[in-house]
Amino acid sequence: MTQAALHPMLNVAIKAARTAGAIINRASMDLDILKINTKSPNDFVTEVDQAAEAAIIETLLQAYPDHGILAEESGRAYGAKHSEYQWIIDPLDGTTNFIHGLPVYCVSIALAHRNIVQQAVVYDPTRNDLFYATKGRGAFLNDKRLRVSKRTRMSDALIGTGFPFRRGDNFKRYMKMFEEIMTQCAGLRRPGAAALDLCYVAAGYYDAFFETGLNPWDVAAGSLIVAEAGGLVGNFTGEPDFLFQREILAGTPKIYGQLVATLAPYTRVITQEALDADAAAAQPPVDAAASKKPKAAAGAEGEAPKKRAPVRIKKSEDDAQA
Template structure:
């Protein structure tokens, strides 16, 4: 797709991503003076994250002042909270890489309409690589059409992942997954920026990707880029409910199916159809897309969690 043929909303997102990328690139040349705050152990935010997010939001709202915003650093404080259009923004995915000078990080911007991702941009400022997609029109890297890998055997597959890093993450569960996948594939990689990982699946660099603990802004743009490149994305049981479930698997169709089979026993998605139906009946009929996105992104209090067990009966 040439720039002239891009959807107007995608063009605005690209403009915003490039503006944020310029801020990130300038800051990367002087990391010694960078101010870093800790949101939680091993979870960092810099003044660059905040400046990049600000320029993205300003660019988007200047073009579409009535749209909603869900951003990693500022949440829902900006934009129209009742709009059916919601921009989902990660201004700097891979902050830990960035502050160490490890050149794997990106800007991620997606537009959801009534909860469905319609436009997506992931920009890698260190390589000047622009991944983008419009729903129904394919996925691209710069001007090149993307297609997922055609590999069909897990033993040939290169698979991307992300390690848990927050206090309270289930490290033992992850190590079991890691061990099982590692023994069945050709190799595992962990560069450290999930939005780029999903783009690597779309480009065929990886045959598949899986991770736990991700937020909507980590996944929103990359998920559309994967599907528009012919890939599949879901939770560990292969269902499409992944954006707010904190577990995701993506890949070319054959490897995706095999990886889902491996990961299904490790799912933490809670099945509660009856509770969901009851809650839906009790809810007001109308809810804006912005409210739905923010509500789903908020931490949930859940009762009666079912722990999945492995074949030997031990909790996983």
């Protein structure tokens, strides 16, 4: 798919990603003067994340002012709140790598229509590598069509992952998964930028990738790129409901199926109630007068909020003991 044949919305996303990449590349030459804040233990944000995100949002909303925005650093503060179109943005995936000068990080931009990702861009500014996809039109690295690997045996598979690093993450649960998969495959890798990891599955560098604790902006773009390269993407039980489930599995069809058998017992059920509680906790505090006003229902005005049915799965030993 040549640049001229790209979808107009994808072209805007590419422009935004390259603009953010230029900001990141300039800042990478002066890491000593970088201002770093800690969002939570082991979770950092820099002025570069914020500047890159602002540039992306400005580019997108200039072209599509009626679209919604979901971004890592600013949440839903910008854009139209109830649009059917929503841009899902991670301005700098791999911030910890960036801070240390390790050149494994990227910009991730996806466009979802009614919660289904339609356009995706992941840009690696250190290598000038542009991964992109439009739903139904294939996935590409620069101008080269991507296909997942043809490997079918776990013993031959190279698998990417990410370690849990936030407070409250269940590290013991992860180590059990790690041990099971490590003994089945040819090797495990953890570079530290989930959006790039997913693109590496699409490119055939990895045969699969799995991680827990991820947010929509970490996986939205990469998941479409994997799917358009012929791979499968889902949660640990193999179902396609992964975007807000904080767990993701992607891989070649054969390897994916074998990993579902291993990872299904470790899945976590996330209900709509839990998602609503997380969303409420993320909202800024309101004054007492405002808090007494009746709350609007989720969704469009006059509509009842949609409920997500919990996924029923077998629980791990850790869960049973909790």
